[in-house]
Amino acid sequence: QVHLVESGGGLVQAGGSLRLSCVVSGSFFNSYGMGWFRQAPGKEREFVAAIDWIGGTNYADSVKGRFTVSRGNAKSTMYLQMNSLKPEDTAVYYCNVAAPGYTGWGVRDFASWGQGTQVTVSS
Numbered sequence: 001q002v003h004l005v006e007s008g009g010g011l012v013q014a015g016g017s018l019r020l021s022c023v024v025s026g027s028f029f030n031s032y033g034m035g036w037f038r039q040a041p042g043k044e045r046e047f048v049a050a051i052d053w054i055g056g057t058n059y060a061d062s063v064k065g066r067f068t069v070s071r072g073n074a075k076s077t078m079y080l081q082m083n084s085l086k087p088e089d090t091a092v093y094y095c096n097v098a099a100p101g102y103t104g105w106g107v108r109d110f111a112s113w114g115q116g117t118q119v120t121v122s123s
Helices: none
Strands: 002-007 010-013 018-026 033-039 046-051 057-059 067-071 077-082 091-098 117-122
Touching: 002 091, 018 033, 018 091, 018 117, 033 077, 046 067, 046 077, 057 067
Parallel strands: 010 117
Antiparallel strands: 002 018, 018 077, 033 046, 033 091, 046 057, 067 077, 091 117
């Protein structure tokens, strides 16, 4: 069973920056990938960014060039550096883990979620 804890959210003005953290623990895959998702009010949860075990990354088009995903030395921690934030980035941000080689990052492929961290960007 996987345990996910997200943190680092807050209120920031448009154009500002935030850094989110995700810590994962429990029993799951070896050499796992990690990903960020978000859910805005009244909208479906969506993929934001992901990083595999060796550091390969991919991003949603809406955040390319503004967000950077990384992992800590311990591999069980993931970060999301969010720059040039926009009001449309306002959402609850969640993280998750995936089996090695998985590249779909479809929301429905994940059964367990953490509590998320709220990011609010004011205009």
